[in-house]
Amino acid sequence: xxxxxxxxxxxxxxxxxxxxxxxxxxxxxxxxxxxxxxxxxxxxxxxxxxxxxxxxxxxxxxxxxxxxxxxxxxxxxxxxxxxxxxxxxxxxxxxxxxxxxxxxxxxxxxxxxxxxxxxxxxxxxxxxxxxxxxxxxxxxxxxxxxxxxxxxxxxxxxxxxxxxxxxxxxxxxxxxxxxxxxxxxxxxxxxxxxxxxxxxxxxxxxxxxxxxxxxxxxxxxxxxxxxxxxxxxxxxxxxxxxxxxxxxxxxxxxxxxxxxxxxxxxxxxxxxxxxxxxxxxxxxxxxxxxxxxxxxxxxxxxxxxxxxxxxxxxxxxxxxxxxx
Amino acid sequence: xxxxxxxxxxxxxxxxxxxxxxxxxxxxxxxxxxxxxxxxxxxxxxxxxxxxxxxxxxxxxxxxxxxxxxxxxxxxxxxxxxxxxxxxxxxxxxxxxxxxxxxxxxxxxxxxxxxxxxxxxxxxxxxxxxxxxxxxxxxxxxxxxxxxxxxxxxxxxxxxxxxxxxxxxxxxxxxxxxxxxxxxxxxxxxxxxxxxxxxxxxxxxxxxxxxxxxxxxxxxxxxxxxxxxxxxxxxxxxxxxxxxxxxxxxxxxxxxxxxxxxxxxxxxxxxxxxxxxxxxxxxxxxxxxxxxxxxxxxxxxxxxxxxxxxxxxxxxxxxxxxxx
Numbered sequence: 001x002x003x004x005x006x007x008x009x010x011x012x013x014x015x016x017x018x019x020x021x022x023x024x025x026x027x028x029x030x031x032x033x034x035x036x037x038x039x040x041x042x043x044x045x046x047x048x049x050x051x052x053x054x055x056x057x058x059x060x061x062x063x064x065x066x067x068x069x070x071x072x073x074x075x076x077x078x079x080x081x082x083x084x085x086x087x088x089x090x091x092x093x094x095x096x097x098x099x100x101x102x103x104x105x106x107x108x109x110x111x112x113x114x115x116x117x118x119x120x121x122x123x124x125x126x127x128x129x130x131x132x133x134x135x136x137x138x139x140x141x142x143x144x145x146x147x148x149x150x151x152x153x154x155x156x157x158x159x160x161x162x163x164x165x166x167x168x169x170x171x172x173x174x175x176x177x178x179x180x181x182x183x184x185x186x187x188x189x190x191x192x193x194x195x196x197x198x199x200x201x202x203x204x205x206x207x208x209x210x211x212x213x214x215x216x217x218x219x220x221x222x223x224x225x226x227x228x229x230x231x232x233x234x235x236x237x238x239x240x241x242x243x244x245x246x247x248x249x250x251x252x253x254x255x256x257x258x259x260x261x262x263x264x265x266x267x268x269x270x271x272x273x274x275x276x277x278x279x280x281x282x283x284x285x286x287x288x289x290x291x292x293x294x295x296x297x298x299x300x301x302x303x304x305x306x307x308x309x310x311x312x313x314x315x316x317x318x319x320x321x322x323x324x
Numbered sequence: 325x326x327x328x329x330x331x332x333x334x335x336x337x338x339x340x341x342x343x344x345x346x347x348x349x350x351x352x353x354x355x356x357x358x359x360x361x362x363x364x365x366x367x368x369x370x371x372x373x374x375x376x377x378x379x380x381x382x383x384x385x386x387x388x389x390x391x392x393x394x395x396x397x398x399x400x401x402x403x404x405x406x407x408x409x410x411x412x413x414x415x416x417x418x419x420x421x422x423x424x425x426x427x428x429x430x431x432x433x434x435x436x437x438x439x440x441x442x443x444x445x446x447x448x449x450x451x452x453x454x455x456x457x458x459x460x461x462x463x464x465x466x467x468x469x470x471x472x473x474x475x476x477x478x479x480x481x482x483x484x485x486x487x488x489x490x491x492x493x494x495x496x497x498x499x500x501x502x503x504x505x506x507x508x509x510x511x512x513x514x515x516x517x518x519x520x521x522x523x524x525x526x527x528x529x530x531x532x533x534x535x536x537x538x539x540x541x542x543x544x545x546x547x548x549x550x551x552x553x554x555x556x557x558x559x560x561x562x563x564x565x566x567x568x569x570x571x572x573x574x575x576x577x578x579x580x581x582x583x584x585x586x587x588x589x590x591x592x593x594x595x596x597x598x599x600x601x602x603x604x605x606x607x608x609x610x611x612x613x614x615x616x617x618x619x620x621x622x623x624x625x626x627x628x629x630x631x632x633x634x635x636x637x638x639x640x641x642x643x644x645x646x647x648x
Contacts, residue, residue, distance in 0.1 A: 032474050086440065090433050109477055112436055117470040119443065123463035130456045139447035150356050153433055198417040238535065257464050 002323050008312050012055050012307055017067060020052045023074045024280055027121045038102045038114040042081050045099040050210070051076040053315065054178060055185035058199045060308035071125050072184045074137070078122035083145060085115040090153060091236040098227030107259060134187055141180040148172025157237035157260045159247055167208070175207030175212075189249045202312065205296035209320045212289035213241035221323070231273050234259040235323060238284030239286060242281040251275065272275050293320035326647050330372060333638050336631055337380050340390060343377045345566065347398045349397035351445045362426045362438040366405050368378050369423040374534070375400040377639065378502060379509035385630035386448045386513030395449050395499055396508045399462070402446035404501060409439040414477060415560040422551030439507055465504040472496025481561035483571055483583045488509060491532070498538075499531030522623045526636065529620035533644040539564035543600050545647070558583040565612060566605040619645035 010017055030040030036071045052073035078079060081260050085102050087093075089111050094104035103111035119142075126138055155161055182203030186196040217226065219242055220232045226232070237260050239247060246252045255272040258264040264272070276282065296316050303309050332496065334341060352363030353446070372559060376397035383393045409426050411417075418428040427435035443466075450462055466517055476493060506527030510520040521550050542557045543566055550556070558562050561584050570576045579596040580587040600606065620640050627633050 020454055025329050030471065032471055032478075034478065035471065035474055086436060089436060100496070108432065111476045112410060112413060113477065115440075117467065119440075120463060120466040123447070124460070124467060127459040127463045129455070130454075132452070132454050135451040135459065136448070139451045142443065142444040143448060145354055146437055146444050147354065147359070149435070150441065152438045153437070154356075173596060177526070198386075300636065315342055 002046075006315075006318055006322075009311060009318060010049075010053055012311065013053065016056050016069070017052060019066065020049075020056075020070050020077070023125075024077060026119065027074060027078065027125060030117065033291060034106065034110060035117050038085075038110065039107065039118060041099060041105065041229070042114075042118075043103065044086065045097045046269030047075070047080075047097065049077065049321070050315075051080055051177060051181040054181040054203055057190040057207055057308045057315075058182040058191070058203075059310050060102070060141040061186055061195050061199065062191035064189055065219050065308065067254065068129060068184065068188045070189055071128050072134070073181075074086050075122045075126035076177065076181050076184070078118050078125065079138075079145075082118035084116040085111050085148070086149070089115075090149065091232075093232070093236070097227045108228065119215045128267075129188060131187065134184055137180060137184060137187070141176055144172050144176050148176075150275055153239070155238075159256065159260075161237070161239060161244070163241075163244060166239070166241055170208060170215075170220065171204075174211035175204050178207035178210065181202035195303060198303060202296050202299040202316075205292045205299065206316045206319060209289045209292035209296060209316070212285055212292065213283065213322060216242060216282055216285050216289070219243075219273055220282060225323075228289075229269070231259070234298060235262075235264065235269075241285040242276055242279075245281040245284055246276065246279045249279070252279075289320055292316070327372075328640075330646075333635060333642060334373075334377055336635065337377065339377060340380050340393070341373060343390060344373075344380075344394050344397045345398040346584040347394050347449075347547050348401060351398060351402065351449060352422045352442065354441065356431065358434060359438055359441050362409075362430065363405075363442060365423060365426065365429065366409065366442075369421045371404075373401065374639075375404055375501060375505040376644070378527055379507040380634050381632045381639075382506040382509030383513040383517070384630070385510055385523065385627065386515035387520050388510065388513055392439060392453060392512045393509065395452050396458070397505075398513055399450035400508070402442050402500065403451065403462075403466065403469075405638045406442035406446065407473070409435050410473070413439075414473070415556075415603055417552065417556070419552045428549060437510075439647065449504070453512060455511065458508055461508060461511070465500055468496050468500050472500075474585060476562070479563075481579065483563070483565050483584075485563060485568070487565075488534050489576065490563065490565055494532060494535040494539075495528075498535035499528050501530030502534065503528035509545070522627060524638075526620050526623040529616045529623065530643060533613045533616035533620060533640070534646075535644060536565055536616065537611055537644060540566060540606055540613070543567075543597055544606060548581075549647075553593070555583070555593055555597070558596070559586075559588065559593075566600055566603075569605040570600065570603050573603070576603075613644055617641070 022044055028043060030036045055073040055076060088096060088101040088103050089108050093101050095101060102114050148169060179200050183196055183200035186199045215233060219230060221230060223229050234243060247256060249262055252275060258268060280288060297313060300309055300312060348367055352367060354360045379397040380393055380401060412420060412425040412427050415430050417425050418427060426438050474494060478619060480487060503524050507520055507524035510523045539557060543555060545554060547553050571580060576599060582592060617640060621637060624633055624636060
């Protein structure tokens with residue numbers, strides 16, 4: 001239902017997205033059966049294709065060229081996919097979006113190399129763009145994402161962390177790639193520097209709002225909708241915004257400890273989720289997301305009106321309020 | 325001793341190599357302590373810096389620019405380093421060149437992300453080169469290397485494989501990156517297409533010879549010189565050229581089985597190595613390496629004489645005959 005709503009927001013750009021989808025399928029069509037199967041598994045598990053749609057919409061503020069846009073969009077979506085495969089190794093996750101992960105279906109080594117392979121495919125795609133800035137920006141983004149992942153390992157199961165630690169982490173985990181999607185989309189279509197900057201900031205703020213909602217949904221949604229157990233973040237040792245607010249509450253401590261040391265029972269998981277939902281932490285986290293969302297929308301204000309701007313606004317609002 | 329000899333072959337290019345070494349150190353100087361330590365560990369473990377020297381020497385056949393050469397050389401050496409970190413995860417190796425591996429000192433997850441980080445650094449370095457062909461070639465090379473690594477996993481502990489399977493594997497594992505080092509070095513200095521092609525082929529053949537010698541040394545050298553146990557390839561489940569020749573011999577079968585299933589004792593390892601050394605397989609493998617070496621040298625024949633050509637010849641000969 002929710003997914004249908006998102007797709008309806010993409011409706012005007014269906015042709016562009018379909019083209020990118022085909023390019024994505026082609027680019028993982030390896031002669032190695034394992035790589036092909038693993039990549040297609042990832043691709044077909046879907047996802048919201050937010051990076052491609054942000055590239056498309058940002059490109060509309062300049063001289064739109066479907067070909068260039070597709071190369072950038074494919075590259076960014078592949079980088080996103082590759083990082084998911086490697087994340088699943090770190091989190092030892094068996095399921096993502098209801099599908100078995102690569103590391104669960106094969107093993108960690110295959111997951112590592114499938115990720116590497118998809119990264120390389122991403123480079124092949126962007127390699128055809130002849131703008132130096134594009135390559136530098138992409139490399140910097142990847143670098144920051146990697147740093148973020150190491151920091152994420154560092155903070156795993158660590159109770160002693162701040163609001164700022166969390167924000168820095170989600171910036172690298174999500175906001176940067178969305179920000180770069182907008183920036184690169186605008187760059188390849190030669191939008192003016194001012195427009196590039198605004199779109200880049202829009203992507204960043206929308207990304208922050210998006211990730212906070214994602215972290216909220218990990219608690220408020222159902223196992224079925226998530227395609228993995230609710231509360232997975234805690235079970236994987238990651239404190240997120242809602243749980244950061246209550247981590248020091250006495251009643252919450254046993255849940256936290258047992259989540260981190262892997263002894264939480266199924267029953268306790270349900271209790272824990274109930275506890276967090278009642279604590280008010282969800283509402284506080286949602287307010288932070290709303291603030292970021294507002295900042296994102298403010299960036300768009302002075303941009304020229306048109307279907308791209310109105311679609312960006314609607315998608316951002318959807319991402320900040322969504323239920324899946 | 326042997327290492328000193330190699331360094332003496334590099335003598336005329338000491339300044340260029342020192343510059344590249346500094347750039348390498350700088351480019352892994354991350355603000356994350358784990359990444360910095362892990363990368364420096366790798367960097368200081370040394371290695372022969374064959375990729376950088378091939379880039380330098382190939383560039384001498386065109387308009388040599390130290391700055392461009394350094395960017396390409398740093399990028400290729402980093403890609404090589406990153407692939408080593410990921411290889412150690414696959415092989416579950418605790419030592420490399422006498423140093424603890426990243427996965428042994430920390431864990432597989434840190435090794436995975438250190439590799440990713442170094443890859444990204446490699447892209448940052450090459451990102452400053454404004455030649456489309458360079459980016460495409462690099463992406464293609466990385467893609468083939470990744471494919472090779474998946475195939476390597478596929479063939480692990482598999483007795484049923486051919487001479488051709490082996491050659492295809494070492495092509496992707498080693499020869500391609502050396503071939504691309506020469507090609508990219510020549511490309512960034514605007515050497516003529518004919519020269520680029522010859523250098524590319526030289527790098528490829530030299531790389532094949534080099535890897536075969538590497539596989540021979542795994543059996544003929546000492547644990548101390550290798551910085552890991554002799555016979556590691558078999559213990560990791562990899563058949564190499566010498567062992568391919570004798571894999572079907574009745575007396576060798578128990579060694580092979582026990583190596584692959586991890587039950588080989590220290591005593592049996594010594595016996596096995598003795599058996600292989602006496603079997604004539606080493607000499608057969610060396611002859612194949614010599615053939616590739618000759619092909620490599622033939623490619624250089626028609627290139628203009630000079631210090632670059634003579635250094636390439638000497639280094640190639642050293643690589644094909646070396647004892648470490």
